[in-house]
Amino acid sequence: MKKLILLLLFISCNQEIPKQNWQKGNLHTHSFWSDGDDFPEMIIKWYKDNGYQFIALSDHNTISQGENWYKLKINDNKNYALEKYKKSFGDWVETKTDSSGTYVRLKTFEEYKSKLEDINSFLIIRSEEVTSYSQPVHINVTNIKEKIEPATGNSVLEVMQKTLDAVHAQRKKFNIPMFAHINHPNFGYGVNVEDLKNLNGERFFELYNGHPAVNNLGDDTHMDLETMWDLINISYYNENKPLILGIATDDSHNYHTKSSNHSNTGRGWVMVNSEKIEISSLIEAMESGDFYSSSGIFLKKVYNTESEFFIEMVPKKGIEYETIFMGYREGSYEVEELKRVKGNFSKYTFQKNDLFVRAKIRSNELIVNPVIVGETMQAWVQPIVVKGK
Ligand SMILES: [Zn+2]
Ligand SMILES: [Zn+2]
16 A cells, blocks of 8 residues: 555656756866867767767866967877877878977867767867966866956955956856856865855856865865855855855866776766757756756656655666755754655655755765775755745
């Protein structure tokens, strides 16, 4: 009887859920245009061949334009980077050699986009990791049109705010969707929670970054990024700002050697609910929080009504899931655990005093090639404001 009731309950929940189309993407990647160790087309090809629907190469302080002859380094030769590139792309590859070495012309954004993008199935987005020289601030700008120079300033907050303001100004100037996201706050513990609380106009930050040097989990004296996320959102909620949304990225640099010491592909990504694989609908969905971030888990449905929050996993044989609903409640000073649910489906009924609620999903499946040995797959669903201020 209990099983039947659960089944009926599930069917009735499911009927309310509109069709969802999850598009997989990585918004943080490096190539030879800055400090990555491979050619843009090789990197893009990897993402295209591995189930992604969109990719942004976000090299430091460049938007991959103009003539750029890259000089091969000793390590590139050890990696057979040019040989692999030629094998995949043949006559498309341009090289020249003189007494100082071998040079390869890096294809510009327009060139690699026209070579590898597939309308309706694979999108290549222009990006830049705006990297400050004066403060430890790295900010990615997705769908950038004109290069943004790194800002200078006397504090982390000042540099972050100037960069954000430049992004908003550019968005207005061209009238196209674009957004900034704050990268790896715990890299060198350069950006702290107070800096992020004081920002105006920021909607996204990296909750999970696959680079081995970014300290997603903090240490004895620094908080982890999930705790940081909640504290920022308590502050944003109370100040009536839109909540900050957490994204997962690869921040990949190393494409020839895979190990926990290298920043490799496939560690963190976003899944965006968008029917079309085009920039305006992807950004619109992300800005409305209609996406989740993952280090391995795939969700089938993420849905909420006025009274309930509902999540369904893509089931996997032998893998167990646990959903933890976390929330900020009236009269509280922290985000607390509200409910834990084991299994492929989870549901939370909003309570009268809930202000915002998010969900985190854990699994017992080990990540292949993790940064932390023994790390298991997770997913993070964006916070929902239950009761506006
Ligand atoms: Zn960075
Ligand atoms: Zn980076």
